[in-house]
Amino acid sequence: MKYGYFDDERREYVITNPQTPWPWINYLGNEDFFSLVSNSAGGYAFYKDAKFRRLTRYRYNNVPMDNGGRYFYINDGGTVWSPGWKPCKTELDKYECRHGMSYTQITGAKNGIEAETLFFIPLKTWAEVQKVKLTNTTSGVKKIKLFSFMEWCLWNAEDDQNNLQRNLSTGEVEVKGSTIYHKTEYKERRNHYAFYHVNTAIDGYDTDRESFVGLYNEFSEPKAVIEGRATNSEAHGWSPVASHYIEVELQPGESKDFIFVLGYIENKEEDKWEAKNVINKQPAEAVIERFNTVEKVEAALNELRLYWDKLLGKIVLQSGDDKLNRMVNIWNQYQCMVTFNMSRSASFFEVGIGRGMGFRDSNQDLIGFVHQVPERARQRIIDIASTQFPDGGCYHQYQPLTKRGNDAIGGGFNDDPMWLILGVVSYIKETGDFSILDEMVPFDNDMSIAQTLYDHLTISFNHVVNNLGPNGLPLIGRADWNDCLNLNCFSSDPNESFQTTENNTEGSKAESVMIAGLFVVYGQEYVELSKRIGRADEAQRAQKEVNKMIEAVKTKGWDGEWFLRAYDFYGNKVGSDENEEGKIFIESQGWCTMAGIGKEEGLCEKALDSVKERLDCDYGIVLNNPAFTKYVIEYGEISTYPAGYKENAGIFCHNNPWIMIGETVIGRGEKAWEYYKKICPAYLEDISDLHKTEPYVYAQMIAGKDAYKPGEAKNSWLTGTAAWNFYAVTQYILGIQPDYDGLKIEPCIPAEWTEFTVKRQFRGAEYNIRIVNSAGVNKGIASLEVDGVKQKGNTVPLFEAGTHEVLVTMG
Amino acid sequence: MKYGYFDDERREYVITNPQTPWPWINYLGNEDFFSLVSNSAGGYAFYKDAKFRRLTRYRYNNVPMDNGGRYFYINDGGTVWSPGWKPCKTELDKYECRHGMSYTQITGAKNGIEAETLFFIPLKTWAEVQKVKLTNTTSGVKKIKLFSFMEWCLWNAEDDQNNLQRNLSTGEVEVKGSTIYHKTEYKERRNHYAFYHVNTAIDGYDTDRESFVGLYNEFSEPKAVIEGRATNSEAHGWSPVASHYIEVELQPGESKDFIFVLGYIENKEEDKWEAKNVINKQPAEAVIERFNTVEKVEAALNELRLYWDKLLGKIVLQSGDDKLNRMVNIWNQYQCMVTFNMSRSASFFEVGIGRGMGFRDSNQDLIGFVHQVPERARQRIIDIASTQFPDGGCYHQYQPLTKRGNDAIGGGFNDDPMWLILGVVSYIKETGDFSILDEMVPFDNDMSIAQTLYDHLTISFNHVVNNLGPNGLPLIGRADWNDCLNLNCFSSDPNESFQTTENNTEGSKAESVMIAGLFVVYGQEYVELSKRIGRADEAQRAQKEVNKMIEAVKTKGWDGEWFLRAYDFYGNKVGSDENEEGKIFIESQGWCTMAGIGKEEGLCEKALDSVKERLDCDYGIVLNNPAFTKYVIEYGEISTYPAGYKENAGIFCHNNPWIMIGETVIGRGEKAWEYYKKICPAYLEDISDLHKTEPYVYAQMIAGKDAYKPGEAKNSWLTGTAAWNFYAVTQYILGIQPDYDGLKIEPCIPAEWTEFTVKRQFRGAEYNIRIVNSAGVNKGIASLEVDGVKQKGNTVPLFEAGTHEVLVTMG
Structure with a gap:
């Protein structure tokens, strides 16, 4: 079942049913100031660091899920509703949420009033701008009451939730005109405050949560909104909030726009005050001034659009497949920007x-x-x-x-x-x-x-x-890429974190075959780089080490049908057919095949066949098999998860592209493509009910074949999956590889693909690359022409500028 | 305005309006296993440690406040309600919550069904027992649907709220008969599980929150309850819960009892399993067996009552004042037990x-x-x-x-x-x-x-x-009793905690006059103790140090009208008339007068008069005056709070009894009593709307005269206020002081009190002490008779056993 659709023209995902199987979110902001916004306007804003500078309060894993955000309430003659359905959950006549590139627009309509709410963070701005357009679609005059609402977080998000014995006494605000200022702790060590403004005269406000919501009311029924009036409350401690109250009269067909600005200000120590205990509001007023008309807001939104046009203009694919196009051209790149900005800090799971x-x-x-x-x-x-x-x-x-x-x-x-x-x-x-x-x-x-x-x-x-360990393979230390494979941890105390508890590496024989493969891949890159900068000796020395590692993997890292995963503390094999559970792991198959270790001898092919046979399932490739059903103290956290989830035989999507790339190393385009499609969210849109998380971004994990509910995803957005899949599909399947001397072209595709084009901006020039596969091969370049000139090899040479036509013929 | 009344006979506070100004709570459990329960059954249970062994999930500072607990839902022909009003908030025909000694009974009635719910933790038991009695008060047959509900916490309460990327994949349960077992992480490093049982066959259950509540439903409208059926869901990850579903038919006038048991079990490593992945349930079944009939439950409740009879039989006051009686005999002692058990770990503020x-x-x-x-x-x-x-x-x-x-x-x-x-x-x-x-x-x-x-x-x-510092006064270190007076901290980074940040004590001159007073009081006690065990030399040595300290306070710790509070890092005075803000502090006035320093010279009287003049207000004695209105980096956290709150001129109730005791030292019974009444909760019942927290227990802080809302209390229950007020009223106002040789009798009371009696159990004997003040004095014993025999001095000598009549005549 679907809950919306892709609007590729506008680069939006359009949600048409607010009751998505999990909140489906978007990120606003590109530098410094960020917000998370769900399809019902839930979420929060922060400046740079989601822990230390949380601007608005949010409660994770709440009942109802995703409760709290930037909410607008409309009281229309006693009927109370919100444009985003939540929190009121009043049935709407119309609902639509458009998640776009760094903006979200949510529209709701009820009883002849349409409310279109737009959220974005303008470029180079420490503020979230919200535009609310109210339209009377009836033939009579409408008088309605509009309330804004958000709850301030007392800056440090951890302290905010835990240190109540202090925090309930510290909250401070100021109200001036239509602007509510949050200044908790400003008088002491903080030189920053936040504000929430609307560009119109207001008919009241609230800054104290209990006064606005009521002590025992839900967000769905705030007392002030139900009673249809603000209380002009001033918060002193307890929970400071910000709510504007505006009485709106609309003639038939009339629209009115209201611009709200949620901003963050830092003042210099000497500029903190305009009078005793009165904060210096000038910098806030300057920000407000920048967005106080619809024209200014639209200009700022347009700037943001142009910014994304430019970013997304660097790689543009035209394949015959809409789903593939939208992932490569829009959503996967967008998610890569978000992971770059957020790392793993703030999502609806982090x-x-x-x-x-x-x-x-x-x-x-x-x-x-x-x-x-x-x-x-x-x-x-x-x-x-x-x-x-x-x-x-x-x-x-x-x-x-x-x-x-x-x-x-x-x-x-x-x-x-x-x-x-x-x-x-x-x-x-x-x-x-x-x-x-x-x-x-x-x-x-x-x-x-x-x-x-x-x-x-x-x-x-x-x-x-x-x-290096006794087998000449890299010692694993606390863990390698798989944070949950803790071979030196031996934890028996449930109060310990596997990641931070003291490890026993003394005398450990725990080696990682995955790091070995990784070392071969990037050791080789190091060799190449050293050569490029004239460090031939260093390149030679490094090459020898790489060669030794290849040898060590072949002799000590091969289990017969696949690559071992590791040796444990005692020197016992991990990921071997000898083991009862966890016979085979994905990571070493990925890295050793990406490294091409034993390719000539057929090891890569064997390993990848084993992956297909033992790890692959309907929803992707699981991490290990069989899943662990009991705790193995010498393996650590990996064996703690229920079978089929997370690192214990879940489809940990981050590592699936390693196998895709491995498949391209041995030229199996169909396999690489099959694996790509299995975990690619756009292809899962029809099973949104099962998949649960957003159909426009990757999730960290999809429940594997051993799970209670295979195919159910978790931990969407902030995952290395985004970068790796983009890397795998663009550089190894589509085969457009930036290289020192130019763009190397090396596609590995299903034989049935006949043609695709990629527009690629690279070092100042633009390349229209058309790849033709009339021969129906998986891999191999028969010829490569640039601007009609045949090239040797498969690298498009560098140009300083201009647009260049590249014709690649596979065969 | 009042929200209930004291039922002293049953030692209960009876809440008759569920919408208390803040959740009014009670504590269940006396050793190892504890629960917090609000007047609407909100709260949570834990084993020993509220962080590491949280059994049920709770969300602090939520909207609505106090959301989540052990809830019962009744669906009576489509009308859905809860006996505790919340979470449904359906208007009830009757509501009553009785918070007693380690038990709480909440009764609600609606449409002819009365539901009486009793919560307690039997002695020596790791389980909360809940008895639900449903009565049909109509003349027709009633068929209703009863649902229980609680949400499991995944053991570590901190991790539970923060580590969602892991936790949403780990939840595991088992269901057997009418018992739901929570076994998350049991297969790995935990040897403990929890269970929720009901002593009847059930018609269904739910263990997955989303299945029961719905993703976007509130606790007030769980999907399963609204739809009138359970889904028999099995949680695999996400949020495991426990809900029983029981169809109940009641004849006119009929009552049925249901006993629910929420228990915690630890198994030995070798006894963890009864089959692969099936937990060993025998110990749980043994607990269930102990409470599977109404008779057994009533016997257990009776044991608990007897336990409290015994505890509260040790000191029993009969004064003419009901409020004083109930505080001394019931609630203050009860709160002391709770603070002993909880320290400052778990309340509705901690x-x-x-x-x-x-x-x-x-x-x-x-x-x-x-x-x-x-x-x-x-x-x-x-x-x-x-x-x-x-x-x-x-x-x-x-x-x-x-x-x-x-x-x-x-x-x-x-x-x-x-x-x-x-x-x-x-x-x-x-x-x-x-x-x-x-x-x-x-x-x-x-x-x-x-x-x-x-x-x-x-x-x-x-x-x-x-x-000792340059003035011969004690160096303060990080802080003294006032954790917020951080004289060596100099913190300018808001991300630092004042309590844990690295201090600069090197070369510091920061001295505490409060520690000086404390040292004189307990140094003197150390001298006396040393003498008692025959360490005369040590006593002599110690006495000299105490004498030196007294001298140092008189010469360096006196400001003219009151005692200084401290010297700061640079050696500047803190709490002096020289200062612009924070001229006078309560702590040093308390401790130096308790120590009687300069009593002869009139320093104590002067200091206490200054307290009256500058620190006292309608709601108690504030900590300092004038309040700080800006951050003083050399004072630290104290100056960060808004004026009138917490350590910045709030009424920090913990230290008020120090002044009461100080007043008794100089014999001013009226003053001591006036201060006692001002902060004593039973005397504040009529202003519950303002006071906000429970009228049966002390709060840590009441907003002071400089605050926005003077008289509003915060941080109830877990505060040293409980012990100190009990100590002050029983030992210094009523004047019954346990001493090495017997009970020393030294009342200091208002002159108008004519008589009171105290029954006191002490070292195996019982004393009925009648204190007569026909003379109308504040202090002073004219005579003391025990069993009709006149005694020298004012100490009741020790008896090994028996009941003894003590007549004390003041004068």
């Missing part, structure tokens, strides 16, 4: 207070984003590398507000260093900007021991080489 | 995940509890002292489940050590058990460096002596 940016995550997120805004990718790489330790190990996470490594989780995840090579290489291949390698980058944020970024890569490479 | 037991708090809580169950007080003292450091400093908090000091907050609160002397001395005076002094007690839980408890006291005493 509560925004748990953790910061991941070292591993953020490097991977780059590969789906670097073509969009390379300058931001560059800064991100420097930020990430700055949290590395001098020995090449890395803080596993860092806080976006402070950019410091997170001590609580620390380091010791031995895959982390290799991802930095991925990030840097992807950046240089996209931009050609080798200068990044010369940037002086600190260790653990200590500039006094800074080295160049290239040195960081060397140290990253060496970190693996310096941490 | 979310149960923030912190453990306080070193300072728990020692003070003892003084209101030690007479009730001295054995438990003894154990608590040992537990607390075990977290002391070898230098006498103390972990400021420890975790009740592990009994280990809390590293996050650490130590350095320089008042902490002195409270241990208070705790120990109070215990010995009540019990005569000097043997506790010989117990070997570890430091920082390290038994290898244990010393006797007496040694701990010596080290505590010396910790002050060894940490």
